[in-house]
Amino acid sequence: xxxxxxxxxxxxxxxxxxxxxxxxxxxxxxxxxxxxxxxxxxxxxxxxxxxxxxxxxxxxxxxxxxxxxxxxxxxxxxxxxxxxxxxxxxxxxxxxxxxxxxxxxxxxxxxxxxxxxxxxxxxxxxxxxxxxxxxxxxxxxxxxxxxxxxxxxxxxxxxxxxxxxxxxxxxxxxxxxxxxxxxxxxxxxxxxxxxxxxxxxxxxxxxxxxxxxxxxxxxxxxxxxxxxxxxxxxxxxxxxxxxx
Amino acid sequence: xxxxxxxxxxxxxxxxxxxxxxxxxxxxxxxxxxxxxxxxxxxxxxxxxxxxxxxxxxxxxxxxxxxxxxxxxxxxxxxxxxxxxxxxxxxxxxxxxxxxxxxxxxxxxxxxxxxxxxxxxxxxxxxxxxxxxxxxxxxxxxxxxxxxxxxxxxxxxxxxxxxxxxxxxxxxxxxxxxxxxxxxxxxxxxxxxxxxxxxxxxxxxxxxxxxxxxxxxxxxxxxxxxxxxxxxxxxxxxxxxxxx
DNA sequence: GAGTGGTCTAGACCACTGT
DNA sequence: CAGTGGTCTAGACCACTCT
Numbered sequence: 151x152x153x154x155x156x157x158x159x160x161x162x163x164x165x166x167x168x169x170x171x172x173x174x175x176x177x178x179x180x181x182x183x184x185x186x187x188x189x190x191x192x193x194x195x196x197x198x199x200x201x202x203x204x205x206x207x208x209x210x211x212x213x214x215x216x217x218x219x220x221x222x223x224x225x226x227x228x229x230x231x232x233x234x235x236x237x238x239x240x241x242x243x244x245x246x247x248x249x250x251x252x253x254x255x256x257x258x259x260x261x262x263x264x265x266x267x268x269x270x271x272x273x274x275x276x277x278x279x280x281x282x283x284x285x286x287x288x289x290x291x292x293x294x295x296x297x298x299x300x301x302x303x304x305x306x307x308x309x310x311x312x313x314x315x316x317x318x319x320x321x322x323x324x325x326x327x328x329x330x331x332x333x334x335x336x337x338x339x340x341x342x343x344x345x346x347x348x349x350x351x352x353x354x355x356x357x358x359x360x361x362x363x364x365x366x367x368x369x370x371x372x373x374x375x376x377x378x379x380x381x382x383x384x385x386x387x388x389x390x391x392x393x394x
Numbered sequence: 395x396x397x398x399x400x401x402x403x404x405x406x407x408x409x410x411x412x413x414x415x416x417x418x419x420x421x422x423x424x425x426x427x428x429x430x431x432x433x434x435x436x437x438x439x440x441x442x443x444x445x446x447x448x449x450x451x452x453x454x455x456x457x458x459x460x461x462x463x464x465x466x467x468x469x470x471x472x473x474x475x476x477x478x479x480x481x482x483x484x485x486x487x488x489x490x491x492x493x494x495x496x497x498x499x500x501x502x503x504x505x506x507x508x509x510x511x512x513x514x515x516x517x518x519x520x521x522x523x524x525x526x527x528x529x530x531x532x533x534x535x536x537x538x539x540x541x542x543x544x545x546x547x548x549x550x551x552x553x554x555x556x557x558x559x560x561x562x563x564x565x566x567x568x569x570x571x572x573x574x575x576x577x578x579x580x581x582x583x584x585x586x587x588x589x590x591x592x593x594x595x596x597x598x599x600x601x602x603x604x605x606x607x608x609x610x611x612x613x614x615x616x617x618x619x620x621x622x623x624x625x626x627x628x629x630x631x632x633x634x635x636x637x638x
Numbered sequence: 639g640a641g642t643g644g645t646c647t648a649g650a651c652c653a654c655t656g657t
Numbered sequence: 658c659a660g661t662g663g664t665c666t667a668g669a670c671c672a673c674t675c676t
Contacts (some may be wrong), residue, residue, distance in 0.1 A: 262633040
């Protein structure tokens, strides 16, 4: 059954099946939370063995794209899932317990994209950029000063929405309103000194050490979606990372 | 996590196979770098289908315990593998390229274990603790000030070895000399101010923001092996974390 | 009861590495 | 060449969910 059109097609069947299904998911054929066709149906449709479909779907499960339940079916995972809410949030309290912070919006402005930001977001220099600043509070105490940058061309009208009310979680918003799912993120962490504005906002002395999290969030395809710069007061909290 | 109480026998065959093989690996039956019996042999030995063994070994591959090569066989992964050398080292340069630093040993001392350290290392309070301090340099420039703490009962004679020459990589040393393999690590990151000693060692002003990495390294079973406190100058480097 | 995914079997053929 | 893992097939039985 292997059609070797160009010499490039020597890839395992299950990977090709997987990519076709992934493409159909990202195209919106099955939206988040909806059930996919059964593995048997896929097998019939693609004219392969059930085991091959199973392996394809298995990889998608491993990549957090779908979820399987015995007796029920396979479902497209959503960023809005309870489990996923804090998937990208690694700041925890002293005991290692993750507490989702509240959010206070500060500003939301438009500006032209500088070359460096343009490069990182993969948009033209000078294109419209949306810059939102917000404060994240844990038990009422401001802990994180955050700057969020997205291309306004990718998120038309987002500025108005944010100006009205700054949501706590951005990624579910991107998914629900614009159909853009954040799947991966790359974070660059470093230590910086609090500037005047941050010192006031976070109620720390000027020059206090803050943990900087410079994050670029991307879709499944690796397209950059959002740049986010977080400055955290790690006096009573820290960033947890588990390696294995 | 799964405490095998009496009803434990209702678990998938492939998981039981996997655990048996893992147990035989950790017992030292096949040491790092050595080839395991073929999947067919395992299948005969455990009297199961080749596919079942395959699934068991597949999980071990996913957990980075072994490596499979078509035509050659399956091999026990070693901490000394080229790939694994920097597995737990996340500090990279501006361009995101990982450069393994050089090491300069500072001190290596014994002291009695305080209650907090004892709790984290799961050893008795007052037991012998080995505390080593070292500096890590990238291109000759000191970047990280590091304090390493291990139980001397677990690593008898290590102090003498470290006093003689401080190695660049600790985990391969643990594995080679003491048969203890570090598989997991949990890192707590925060921002701190450089104290006098660090300021001098890292050549930064007193009070400069440093990235603190508080790491606890554990074996496959979750037993704590080492505590390590690293203070990094993130002026020209940062900590890279990829989430997906 | 019909349908789902989870496990397990027993083979087939292939690509590749060793000799 | 014989042996290895990688893929793929075509079934079997099970536990579970929905209706």
